[in-house]
Amino acid sequence: MTKRERVLNSFQNQKVDKLPMGFWYHFSPDEDLGQQTVEEHIKLYREADFDFIKVMCDGYFNYPNPFIKTVSSAKDWLHMTPMGEDSPYIQGQVDRARSVVEAVGKECCVFYNVFCPMSLMRFGTSEELLMEYLKEDREAVCHAFDVIGEDIKTLIRLLLTEAGCDGIYYCVQNAEQFRFTAEEYREIVRPAELSVLEYAHTLSQNHILHCCGWAGDKNRVEVWQDYPSAAVNWAVYVEQMTLGEGKKFFGDRCVLGGFDNRKSGVLYAGTREEIEAETEKIVREAGTRGVMIGADCALPSDIATKRFQWVRKKLDAMANII
Numbered sequence: 001m002t003k004r005e006r007v008l009n010s011f012q013n014q015k016v017d018k019l020p021m022g023f024w025y026h027f028s029p030d031e032d033l034g035q036q037t038v039e040e041h042i043k044l045y046r047e048a049d050f051d052f053i054k055v056m057c058d059g060y061f062n063y064p065n066p067f068i069k070t071v072s073s074a075k076d077w078l079h080m081t082p083m084g085e086d087s088p089y090i091q092g093q094v095d096r097a098r099s100v101v102e103a104v105g106k107e108c109c110v111f112y113n114v115f116c117p118m119s120l121m122r123f124g125t126s127e128e129l130l131m132e133y134l135k136e137d138r139e140a141v142c143h144a145f146d147v148i149g150e151d152i153k154t155l156i157r158l159l160l161t162e163a164g165c166d167g168i169y170y171c172v173q174n175a176e177q178f179r180f181t182a183e184e185y186r187e188i189v190r191p192a193e194l195s196v197l198e199y200a201h202t203l204s205q206n207h208i209l210h211c212c213g214w215a216g217d218k219n220r221v222e223v224w225q226d227y228p229s230a231a232v233n234w235a236v237y238v239e240q241m242t243l244g245e246g247k248k249f250f251g252d253r254c255v256l257g258g259f260d261n262r263k264s265g266v267l268y269a270g271t272r273e274e275i276e277a278e279t280e281k282i283v284r285e286a287g288t289r290g291v292m293i294g295a296d297c298a299l300p301s302d303i304a305t306k307r308f309q310w311v312r313k314k315l316d317a318m319a320n321i322i
Contacts, residue, residue: 003051003108011206011230011254013290018319019283020051021293022256023267023308025301032059032092038099045104048308051292052109054169054208055100057093061115063124063148064089071125074137077144082151090155097163109166111208112159116172117148117192131179138188145192153199160203167206169233170197172224176217185223197227206230208256212297213238225250233257235296237265243286254290258282259311261295268303272310279314288322 001009001017009016027033027040037058045053064087067080083089097112104110115123121144122130133141159165172193175185200207211224213235221239231254236242247255259267259278266278282293293311 004106007052007109007292008206010290010292013252013254015289016322018322019288019291019293019315021308021311021315022050022052022054023048023259023295023299024054024056025299025303026056026058027301028058029061030059032096035099038096038103041100042103044305045108047305049312050108050308052111053100053104055097055110055112055165056298057113057115060089060093061123063120063151065124065148065151068124074133075140077133077137077140080144080147082147082154084151085154085158087151090151090158093155094158094163097159097165101164109206110164111167111169111206112163112165114152114156114159114168114170114196116170116174116189117145117152117196118189119171119173120148120152121145122174134188142188142192145189146195149192149196152196156196156200157203160200167204167208167230168200169208169210170200170229171210171212172227173212173214175211175219175221175223176215177220178217180220182220182223185220190223194227197229201228208233210297211235211239214297221249230254231256231290231292233294233296236260237262237296243282243291247286247290252290254292255286256292256294257296258286258293259295261297261299263300265295267295267307267311268300275307275310276314279311280318283315283318283321 006016006020010020027037041055065083101110156168174189207229208231209227209229211221211234216238232250233256236257237260243255243258266274
């Protein structure tokens with residue numbers, strides 16, 4: 001079975017020859033290193049023998065709409081407009097994704113990391129300012145979410161139709177229990193966030209929903225439970241919800257993950273024997289249909305590649321139980 005077949009079959013809860021796996025980390029979070037970033041993605045993919053590539057948006061976290069610098073009060077957000085497809089912010093990401101896709105051809109599926117509107121607005125301002133603006137003028141801020149969503153839709157369209165990506169890895173955040181009630185989240189954040197994902201599904205059905213536990217705070221994961229996706233990835237250790245439990249929670253969709261991404265986790269700090277034992281534990285708990293092995297989120301960038309290879313070899317050895 002090819003790597004593409006293995007992943008796409010898993011998306012459909014169909015039989016595979018062995019469980020697919022894929023991990024990722026940030027190569028250069030604050031800058032775009034051009035061809036070097038592309039080469040680092042390919043090098044990691046080949047050395048670790050991953051079944052798919054998740055292309056990181058390193059260097060493009062900050063949403064650089066020039067209008068942001070003119071904002072002095074919450075009501076100003078009502079006047080923001082999208083940057084459009086000619087923006088270097090959009091074109092730079094499309095170029096990176098295209099280069100990765102061209103390097104691997106149809107050897108494997110390629111997914112590009114895309115953040116939700118509220119997160120991009122938070123990156124472009126600050127967490128404190130954004131929450132203050134929301135208290136001051138919710139309508140204006142929600143307009144800004146919609147505008148940012150339009151730029152995200154443009155990015156997704158070009159990633160799928162021009163760069164050749166198979167889908168997106170859609171990162172939803174901001175549902176921490178301390179930040180919003182479930183009702184507030186659904187009223188304030190959901191409309192623009194879900195509109196982006198629903199648009200992506202008009203172009204491809206092969207998207208991964210990432211319910212991010214980036215700060216280590218538990219989320220109200222129920223607000224994302226009905227978001228459409230082929231697969232779901234969440235912070236198993238933050239949400240205290242195993243892959244098997246999450247598979248039921250998310251309606252028997254394909255699940256991705258299982259390993260803790262932190263430096264205290266087995267994958268980063270454990271011995272080979274411990275990593276092999278954890279791999280087997282994850283598989284036996286989650287099952288072998290619609291399961292892909294990965295981590296809660298991005299791993300530390302100094303993790304040794306051999307650790308991924310140990311997971312790969314253990315999954316290969318367990319192919320007989322599928």
